[in-house]
Amino acid sequence: MSPIPVILLRPNSRSCATSSPDPYAHLLSQPSSSSRSTPSYTPYFVPVLDTEFVDQDGLQEVYREGSEKWGGVVVTSQRAVEAWGRAGEVVEGEGAAVAAGKGKGKAREVEALSPSSTWATLHFFSIGPSTTNALLSLSFNVRPPPELILSPSNAGNTPSLADLIASHFSSSSRQTSSTSPSPSISTPPSKPLLYLTGDKNSPLLSQLLLSSSPPILLQPRQTYLTSPLPTFIPTFSSLLCSIFEREATSRKNGKLPWVVLFSPSAVELAMAVLNELDAFRERRVRFAVIGPTTGDALRKELETEGGGQMDVLEAGRPGAAGLVEVLRKRDGLM
Incomplete structure (x- = not known):
């Protein structure tokens, strides 16, 4: 089974000073117990907001x-x-x-x-x-x-x-x-x-x-x-189009890509891009969130955009380990 794309709407926090990998990149790239050699997921990072x-x-x-x-x-x-x-x-x-x-x-x-x-x-x-x-x-x-x-x-x-x-x-x-x-x-x-x-x-x-x-x-x-970062919309849109094209030609794993949201601020921006690409009507992505506040904001936006029946997976605890745990459980990769 080929790795499932996971788009994380946050910066990659890899430390150049210590050479420490981003914890999300590290854990998502690890093989599952059922596949000891192939990574379960392919992480992609798309920063959303400027501070x-x-x-x-x-x-x-x-x-x-x-x-x-x-x-x-x-x-x-x-x-x-x-x-x-x-x-x-x-x-x-x-x-x-x-x-x-x-x-x-x-x-x-x-x-x-x-x-x-x-x-x-x-x-x-x-x-x-x-x-x-x-x-x-x-x-x-x-x-x-x-x-x-x-x-x-x-x-x-x-x-x-x-x-x-x-x-x-x-x-x-x-x-x-x-x-x-x-x-x-x-x-x-x-x-x-x-x-x-x-x-x-x-x-x-x-x-x-x-x-x-x-x-x-x-x-x-x-x-x-x-x-909003001016680079967010074109970067996110281009990445989604690339993933959708690959999935259209090769649906071997049958698993839709994940889009992971970390804050309510990112929800409206992400929804605008996904709506433009018909991601709701065609059910082309799945959603995961960190935190109940972000989950509530996403569900509200999905109802507005006509995707209210789409499932929103909420990590039981914040951080990379909590996210990867619920993703693997949902995808049967424990």
């Missing part, structure tokens, strides 16, 4: 002021982590320059006053492994201590992240009040949580935490905005 970091001066000022006014930091995307890291590195660079000017005798004093010394005492709430890995990959003087990075076991799920945050502060409250003779009462953090977001941020997390008992306040701060 522009915004208000870096403002974010630098937030970092510079330190963590005293915040109860924690919430991050739900790698891009937000990158924006935070950039701002932190600028501020820490300023401190290093001051330390160098004061000489060795004052270096320890300046280091003690560094903003990183206060942010290193605050919990960072991460939505999943990709965001957590991004936090752990920040430069040493900006990176949160690993033990202060908290992530739900059901990663990539906003309700689970909300439950984790609410449970964390409820637990902290009970521990604090356990020394008091009065009954333990769950209380929210006395300070808001800093919520690093993009321009297409869903209000769901804020709504869930405000409706928790007692409510927890998030203070969103936009750190980046996204826009």
Whole structure:
């Protein structure tokens, strides 16, 4: 059986510095247990969105002021982590320059006053492994201590992240009040949580935490905005046409190609290309998504475009392993 095409609407994250392959490319290219020599899938990467970091001066000022006014930091995307890291590195660079000017005798004093010394005492709430890995990959003087990075076991799920945050502060409250003779009462953090977001941020997390008992306040701060890459439509269209032509002349495996979507932002752009190629009417592709929010956006768009009966396969957990697991199960390649 020839490998099944899998079009991933994301950049290839292969690291040139470490020669580490993209995890999706690596796992999708592995043979299944039923075919020990031939890869199960052929991965293709098509980047969809361009990212522009915004208000870096403002974010630098937030970092510079330190963590005293915040109860924690919430991050739900790698891009937000990158924006935070950039701002932190600028501020820490300023401190290093001051330390160098004061000489060795004052270096320890300046280091003690560094903003990183206060942010290193605050919990960072991460939505999943990709965001957590991004936090752990920040430069040493900006990176949160690993033990202060908290992530739900059901990663990539906003309700689970909300439950984790609410449970964390409820637990902290009970521990604090356990020394008091009065009954333990769950209380929210006395300070808001800093919520690093993009321009297409869903209000769901804020709504869930405000409706928790007692409510927890998030203070969103936009750190980046996204826009369609001008190369996306021609690249995606050309790749689909090439795959459709090959499949038309050789349908040995009988398996349609997969299109994998990673964010709601990519759904509308991808649907425009697929609709132009009659992919819905002729059922020429199958869909897989990472995360329930993306799945909901895709189903809604499919109903609008007349493809509402098409199946949407949702990875049980975010990341390459979760995606490959559900694809292999659906294709009988376990």
